[in-house]
Amino acid sequence: MYHALRPSRSEFVPVRNLRYHVRLWGQPSAERPPLVLVHGWMDVAASWQFVVDALAEERFIVAPDWRGFGLTDGGGVDNYWLPDYLADLEWLLDHYAGEGEAARPVDLVGHSMGGNVVMHYAGVRPERIRRLVNLEGFGMPARQPEEAPARYGQWIDELKRLHRGELAWRVGMLLAAINFVLLALAVSSVNPRVGRSGNLLFALFAFVIYYNLLNLGQSWISSGRYGMGGFMLLLHGGVALFAISWLTLRNNNWARRKSRGGQASGPTPPPSTTRLEPTP
Structure with missing residues (x-):
């Protein structure tokens, strides 16, 4: 079993009527902004444990379970749209990095589906990102407008x-x-x-x-x-x-x-005895 070098702690944050589960490492610092790690499809925040343990130094790290993954609520719907993840990320950054004029740009890392989310989010909110890392987020496939009805x-x-x-x-x-x-x-x-x-x-x-x-x-x-x-x-x-x-x-x-037992369990006749006559 893998033993974490830097154990995480868990907390739940209200995000758009959902109870979002977030894993945290380290403590907030005035010198360095939060490092936000977002996972991919069919994954959880705990998967970042190996990356956290491999870092050269301590820092404040935030890793959420996306909606419907890990310990985060699913919301009672049968599918999610990419804009939902963008809004969820905005709520989380407001909570951990401040909002409005008090907001601090963060270092944002996304893997796979999370990589696609952070790339979109960086285009929508570039002022909220200090550094951006995309791990295997290859983007959306090119589509033609005439494909829309069939899709x-x-x-x-x-x-x-x-x-x-x-x-x-x-x-x-x-x-x-x-x-x-x-x-x-x-x-x-x-x-x-x-x-x-x-x-x-x-x-x-x-x-x-x-x-x-x-x-x-x-x-x-x-x-x-x-x-x-x-x-x-x-x-x-x-x-x-x-x-x-x-x-x-x-x-x-x-x-x-039972039938055989019933036949065999009837009254047993007494044994026959033979009288021996004396020999003259």
């Missing part, structure tokens, strides 16, 4: 697939709970020689497989690879069929054993 349609379709994937997850969890009851009944009928630990291991294994298939199905449905109805029927119907078949097989075995 807007693609965006709408992606949102619909996203919501179908979330619906599949919610309904899938309900069906999974029902199926786990069936699996629990089936597991309880396993040969007792396996023991309780064997049953628990089987239940844990089944849960891990089922949970990962649910996650995989949500991503497949959201990406449009599979339809929600077909996948749910295949997964949940298959598990239900397996559990019911297992229960039926066990019940039939019990019935056969």
Whole structure:
């Protein structure tokens, strides 16, 4: 496990009706402005720990979790626009570097998506930046105006697939709970020689497989690879069929054993005795 040389501290800042999580290193200084580090897509502020530890000297560092990432609120929406990140960054700089005439220009570093954000922000608010570093922020691809209708349609379709994937997850969890009851009944009928630990291991294994298939199905449905109805029927119907078949097989075995036991447990005739006559 990696041990941080300069441990961070966390705090939450109100930003545009969101509870923004921010990691801080060092203390504010009158001599040097804050160093602001913003992460990329599918990342968190804690990833900057390695960079902070590699710095030659201490300084006040601010690294937020973008909205919807890490410990920052998502806001209850299904997508974010680039201008949202620009405004969020403005709110954060107001909090840590002052605003209006009291504002101090900061050293701003962005990685990947964060690199694109800081480049846009530097163009909008150049007076707020002392130094700018863009790490792997390659910018937006060139597009033509005539592409707009198709791309807007693609965006709408992606949102619909996203919501179908979330619906599949919610309904899938309900069906999974029902199926786990069936699996629990089936597991309880396993040969007792396996023991309780064997049953628990089987239940844990089944849960891990089922949970990962649910996650995989949500991503497949959201990406449009599979339809929600077909996948749910295949997964949940298959598990239900397996559990019911297992229960039926066990019940039939019990019935056969009981029938055989009933036939063998009837009254036992007394043993026959033979009287030995004396030999003359």
